[in-house]
Amino acid sequence: MKFLFRNVKELVELATSENKLISELMIEQEMLVTRRSREDIMKQMDTNLTVMEQAVEKGLKGVHSTSGLTGGDAVLLHNYMKKGNTLSGALLIDAVSKAVATNEVNAAMGTICATPTAGSAGVVPGTLFAVQNQLNPTREEMIRYLFTSGAFGFVVANNASISGAAGGCQAEVGSAAAMAAAAIVEMSGGTPQQCSEAFAISMKNMLGLVCDPVAGLVEVPCVKRNAMGAANALVSADMALAGVTSRIPCDEVIDAMYKIGQSMPSALKETAQGGLAATPTGRALAERIFGADFVKGV
Amino acid sequence: MKFKSVFDIIGPVMIGPSSSHTAGAARIGLVTRELFGRQPKWAKVYLYGSFAETYKGHGTDIAIIGGLLGFDTFDERIKTSFDLAKEAGLTFEFIPETGHTEHPNTARLVIGDESAEMELIGVSIGGGKIEISELNGFPLRLSGNHSAILVVHDDKPGSIAKVASCLAEQNINIGHMEVSRKEQGQMALMVIEVDEHIEEHVLQQIALLPHITQVTKISD
Numbered sequence A: 001m002k003f004l005f006r007n008v009k010e011l012v013e014l015a016t017s018e019n020k021l022i023s024e025l026m027i028e029q030e031m032l033v034t035r036r037s038r039e040d041i042m043k044q045m046d047t048n049l050t051v052m053e054q055a056v057e058k059g060l061k062g063v064h065s066t067s068g069l070t071g072g073d074a075v076l077l078h079n080y081m082k083k084g085n086t087l088s089g090a091l092l093i094d095a096v097s098k099a100v101a102t103n104e105v106n107a108a109m110g111t112i113c114a115t116p117t118a119g120s121a122g123v124v125p126g127t128l129f130a131v132q133n134q135l136n137p138t139r140e141e142m143i144r145y146l147f148t149s150g151a152f153g154f155v156v157a158n159n160a161s162i163s164g165a166a167g168g169c170q171a172e173v174g175s176a177a178a179m180a181a182a183a184i185v186e187m188s189g190g191t192p193q194q195c196s197e198a199f200a201i202s203m204k205n206m207l208g209l210v211c212d213p214v215a216g217l218v219e220v221p222c223v224k225r226n227a228m229g230a231a232n233a234l235v236s237a238d239m240a241l242a243g244v245t246s247r248i249p250c251d252e253v254i255d256a257m258y259k260i261g262q263s264m265p266s267a268l269k270e271t272a273q274g275g276l277a278a279t280p281t282g283r284a285l286a287e288r289i290f291g292a293d294f295v296k297g298v
Numbered sequence B: 001m002k003f004k005s006v007f008d009i010i011g012p013v014m015i016g017p018s019s020s021h022t023a024g025a026a027r028i029g030l031v032t033r034e035l036f037g038r039q040p041k042w043a044k045v046y047l048y049g050s051f052a053e054t055y056k057g058h059g060t061d062i063a064i065i066g067g068l069l070g071f072d073t074f075d076e077r078i079k080t081s082f083d084l085a086k087e088a089g090l091t092f093e094f095i096p097e098t099g100h101t102e103h104p105n106t107a108r109l110v111i112g113d114e115s116a117e118m119e120l121i122g123v124s125i126g127g128g129k130i131e132i133s134e135l136n137g138f139p140l141r142l143s144g145n146h147s148a149i150l151v152v153h154d155d156k157p158g159s160i161a162k163v164a165s166c167l168a169e170q171n172i173n174i175g176h177m178e179v180s181r182k183e184q185g186q187m188a189l190m191v192i193e194v195d196e197h198i199e200e201h202v203l204q205q206i207a208l209l210p211h212i213t214q215v216t217k218i219s220d
Helices: A008-017 A022-034 A038-061 A073-082 A090-107 A123-135 A139-159 A169-187 A192-204 A222-241 A250-263 A280-290 A292-297 B019-036 B049-058 B060-068 B076-088 B159-169 B200-208
Strands: A111-113 B013-015 B042-048 B091-096 B105-112 B117-126 B129-135 B138-142 B147-154 B174-181 B187-194 B212-218
Touching: A008 A022, A008 A139, A008 A192, A008 A250, A022 A038, A022 A139, A022 A169, A038 A073, A038 A090, A038 A111, A038 A123, A038 A139, A038 B013, A073 A090, A090 A111, A090 A123, A090 A222, A123 A139, A123 A169, A123 A222, A139 A169, A139 A192, A139 A250, A169 A192, A169 A222, A169 A250, A192 A222, A192 A250, A280 B049, B013 B019, B013 B076, B019 B049, B019 B060, B019 B105, B019 B117, B019 B129, B019 B212, B042 B049, B042 B060, B049 B060, B049 B091, B049 B105, B060 B076, B060 B091, B060 B105, B138 B174, B138 B187, B147 B159, B147 B200, B159 B174, B159 B187, B159 B200, B200 B212
Parallel strands: B042 B091
Antiparallel strands: A111 B013, B042 B105, B105 B117, B117 B129, B129 B138, B147 B187, B147 B212, B174 B187
8 A cells, every 4th residue: 555654754755845734645645545535534524623622612511520530620721711810821721721621521431532542632622722713723724733633643653652551641642742733833834844843842752651540540640641731732833833943853753652662561551550540549549439359450 | 554544543533531442442342243243142251451451440341342232432322331232132241361462452252142153352452443363263454444354265276266256346456365274174264355345245246156154244
């Protein structure tokens, strides 16, 4: 099968030489690989975008998971933002609240769109719906944001991993933050090279992040890690747009992430055996939710 | 390239909380049901690695049962699949295993009814994407993303060629194909991933060919 790009270097070179957006190359590759029409592909992404909008809307109204571990924080953040005196700025807190909203809906077994996974589903839509207010994109530009994210995610998934069980949280929220950073840059009018710088800067600051969910639930610390993933994405995008570059090229950062994931002990890869899951409080919460037998097994 | 489509990355649309442990698990259940061709009456599900450690928290168990009942990743009925299984006459058991597997999220499903049994090993590789690594003891690699045909046949000369030409006559292109057998001259398995949609009458034609025992389609 013929692919237009297999790594970020090829993606950026092709976009630059053909003077095309990264989102456009992702759309063209999808048409090539799946033999579907552009219209069909755009329509499916439009549907995914609608699912993301609905999840944020639902989360901002307030949802709670059955375990009681998560819920309601998106509402707190949104109300705080509306008061207008946030320290890190309204746009950033808006992104954070919407990322949290999505993951609170996910934890409550609501409908979400995995980007790239369910546990990390808040970062890409959270940032999108926050920068939307500043950049006033068209519907098509919003759909393109998802294709740009997808292009970078495609490279990570094929050359490293997007699974917390295989690579830790750096592979999930780390990938999501870096994907979002690249997409923000494209929507802001940055070059394909700047997209890749934003990706590299973002991913570098997520390296080593372990997957240690309390009680094995995609709640603690997942929801708050989506909040920080969104903040990381925005700051990384701003850095790249300011002209800051990464000393380590994007593909090498992705490779480093893969190797770090491989050398991570399995206790820190979505088994709920180490990290925050193994703290006294983490274990006590697991016992409260599933009973003592389950915790003994863990 | 394990991930071919952008919708493997931005997607699937699914019920939370985990793409690998909930959506991937539902897909393993759904593919198992499709390979079996009908709803099983009973199921024994062995879980390995992270699946074994955290299946309760992620709803892996209810998702697999949801899949066996025919529910896709976004079907809200997954939430109540245990109750719905009872209504549908499907009994099940989950057995967490301690053994090591190649990938941390692996499930072995043994299912059946009064007339047949089937065993399948499914792997959730991230983002809701799955691979089927073994079927009834035959090793295979099946992404579940393309239309695929599984053909159980006798290991006799010409049986593969006849199936291939039958597909060619229907203008169906083979994208990927694997053939395996337990022993020379015994039962063998063809796994054929194709680019086009497969109509029911094509399967019936293949089933009528010599040395063919069973033909199943996995929908796209």
